[in-house]
Amino acid sequence: MTALTLSTAGAATLRADALVVGxxxxxxxxxxxxxxxxVDKAFDGKLAAVLETLGATGAEGxxxxxPAPSGLKAPVVLAVGLGSVPEKDESFSAESLRRAAGTAARALSGSKKAAFALPVEASEDAEAVAEGALLGAYAFTAYQGGDSDAKDGRNGVKQPLAEIALLGAKPRxxxxxxxxxxxxxxTEEINRARDLVNxxxxxxxxxxxxAVATAAGKENGVKVQVLDEKALVKGGFGGILGVGQGSQNPPRLVKLSYTHSKAAKTLALVGKGITYDSGGISLKPAGHNETMKCDMSGAAAVFAAVVTAARLNLAVNVTAYLALAENMPSGSATRPGDVLRMYSGKTVEVLNTDAEGRLVLADALWKASEEKPDAIVDVATLTGAMVLALGNRTFGIMSNDDAFRTSIHEIxxxxGEQSWPMPLPAELRKGMxxxxxxxxxxxxxxxxGLVAGLFLKEFIGEGITWAHLDIAGPAFHEGAPFGYTPKGGTGSSVRTLVKLAERVAAGDLG
Known part of the structure; x- marks a missing residue:
């Protein structure tokens, strides 16, 4: 885990493996x-000229x-591009600082300590640099370097940057x-979510x-309730059971509850948690199975959000429901044509067992509705259609309340999370x-993607504000890392959910 400190030291005097400048x-x-x-002074005021000679332009990423000149304690200077110079009277955006810090942290993997001397004029700038650096320093190495003869057990696997000193901030x-x-x-909770996805x-x-959720709940004062397969049968959770019945690993419904004595509002979060999605009897074609460990990214996101809310002691009640199942083909699996009786009492004809996420979410959404929260937000890697519509970096937002949808988009x-508001056309309902x-x-x-949203809407209690985030595109990144985004699990939507919880705590539900 990468450590972060706010340092009052000057860029020229701090000892570190590298000094990061913008x-x-x-x-x-x-x-x-x-x-x-x-740093520029140590280069006799010619740092920009030296960088230009080396081919640098200042472009983002x-x-x-x-090598550092004499006068600097760090042996290496790393210059990271921030993008275009801001207009007059403007400063660098929080997202440009986040991405630059993340890029630098990734470039310094294997180093013990780096000092970041990026533009920090206010606490918001410091937070953006810290977020970007800590997210950029992430690496998932738990299954690498297992040579028992290696002293550190890592067998040469490069480890993340160990320590970040943030210059220009004010520790007091x-x-x-x-x-x-x-x-x-x-960032610790986002990175925990990334670990789960990976x-x-x-x-x-x-x-x-x-079990992970239970342990984290105990550590952070969050109440955890786990319904196992017997409790799910007794409770009539036909959607979750129907999806999970083909697997040797039985399903679970996990409820995490964070409460605050001064809370005036309650926010319910529901996450799709398909720990592996083969498609079931409607088996996915070759080439579509390899990354399906990421189909629990929604559950990881809402789990991370509720734990973060607890760690920040937000004055809002936040409840997360993790609808967990493994979708596998077997002699006991749900078949196309089967009818499931959901927790709400409604019956669903299963025409495609690979449209399973909406089934587990439906049970969890109705369960969440029973407690009459002020708003429900579900998060899911739900449809390939949303990826076709919005690409790999943008999640879609649907809602039964236009103002709430707009508020989440703005948040x-x-x-710094790319999103786009999507409609719920009533005429598409007839197709189901x-x-x-x-x-x-x-x-x-x-x-x-819109049809899936309309299906979920059927399982929202009357009068409850609801939004659905389809994160199928940005939840799992298969390309080269960029900015603070790694290869693999990204932790998509956690920052949006936490900021929403902060808004609700401040009295603004949107």
Whole structure:
């Protein structure tokens, strides 16, 4: 785990393996960003010229390493691109700082300590740099370097940057201290969510996921209730049971409850937790199974959000429901054509067993509705259709309340998560009519992501504000790392959910 400290030391005097500075893209070449004055002085005021000679432009994501001159305690200077120079009277955006810090932290993996001298004018800047650096330093190495003869058990596997010293911050200032504490709590839980998503499905089953949630709840003062397969049968959770009945690893429904004595509102979060999705009897084609350990990303996100809310002591009640199951084909698996009786009492004709996420969510959403929260937000890697519509980096937002949908979209933009509001066209509902049951789990092929949202809407209690986040695109990144986004699990939507909880605590439900 990467450590973070706020340092009062000067950039020239701090001992570290590397010193990180920012460089922006100016009209006539690279421009050294604020925070790097002492470093520029050590280069006789010619740092920008040296960087330009080395081919640097200041473009976002660009990294240039160069040996430090005499006068600096660090042996290496790493210049990271921040993008275009801000307009007059403006400063670098929080997201540009986040991405630059993340890029630098990734470039310094294997180092023990790095000092970050990026532009920090206010506590919000310090928080953005801290978030980006701590998220960028993440690496999932639990299953690598297992050579028992290696002294450290790592067999040469490069470890994440161990320590980050944030320069320009004010350790004694309450705002800066609070910003650092928030960044640490938030990123630790996002990285825990990433670990869960990256864990192989033979080790992350519904039962083991529930055990992780139980342990984290005890550690952070969050009440945890786990319904096992017997309790699910007794309670009539036909959706979760129907999806999980083909697996040797039985399903679970986990409820995590964080309460605050001064809370005036309650926010319920529901996460899809398919620990592995083969498609069931409607088996996925070759090439579509390899990353299906990530189909529990929604459950990981809401789990991380409720624990973060507890760590930040937010004045809001937050409850998370993790609908956990493994979707496998076997002699006991649900078949296309089967009818399931859901927890709500409605019956669902299963036309495609690979449309299983909506089935487990339906039970959890109705269970959440019973407690009459002020709002429900569900998060799921629900449909490939949403990826086709919005790409790999943007999640879709659907809601039964336009103002709430707009509020979540604005919050996502504020915290640096790409999202887009999507409609719930009423005419698509007819496609899910079933001659056998109350509703089918499939409808029209076109607009499939919206059809899934309309299905979920059927399981929201009357009068309850609800939103659905389809994170199928950004939850799992298969390409090269960029900014603070690693390869593999990303922790998508956690920052949005935490900021929403903070807004609700402040009296603004949106």
């Amino acid at each position: 460089v922006a893209k100016g009209a006539k070449g690279p421009v050294v960003a604020p925070g790097a004055e002492a 660009e990294v240039t390493k160069l 200032d309450k705002a800066f201290k609070a910003a650092a504490e928030r960044a640490i709590a938030l 864990t192989p499905p033979n080790d992350l089953t519904p039962e083991s996921f529930a 996502a933009e504020e915290v 009519d079933s001659p056998t049951a109350d509703i089918a789990n499939m409808g029209e092929r076109m607009g499939g």
